[in-house]
Amino acid sequence: MNPQDYEVDIVPLTHSDGGGFAAIVPELPGCRSDGETPQEALDNAYDAVRCWLEAAEEMGRTVPQPRRLAA
Template sequence: MAKKAPSRRNDVDAGAYAATILPLPASEGGGYMASAVELPGCVATGETEAETLEELRDAIRSWVKTAREFGDEVPPPASKHRYSGKFVVRVPTSLHRSLALRAGAEGVSLNQLVSTLLSGSVAASLNTRRKRKAA
């Protein structure tokens, strides 16, 4: 079966976007969480890695569609911009300790916790910006 020619405005090569995938702790139901590196707040979950990545591709298409509807910029896939996914942030020792204790209490790594917190913060910021634009 031949693929339909994509519309330039509505088609998105969701697979071109870089993804990170992390296992979720059993205390949160297990499974996996994936995020699109270039698209703030674009996350998905699933029972298996394959299911999670398929859900993420759907989330990417929805993210891009919504961004376009609001007139927001759509970042290009990482294939055009390369990021390692690593950066160093200096924080006060008290914050480092608090984050490490929380990660331990939640049964996740410090990296997983910080990644989740940053993703949530970026998503909330993006939603606030969209609400302001819509008003």
């Protein structure tokens, strides 16, 4: 699967959380990342998706279909 097929939600982090932006992949539990800019957070999220998919495959777990491809 292509990491870019998964939806990524980008949200600003508060100053007390360190600032920058969080990137959350709702379809993949626990898959998230962050970055100083929205683009950096998105790029980091795609790396996190690659790692999540690789780990799921190694453990024999089912990988959810990306929502935008399932429709």
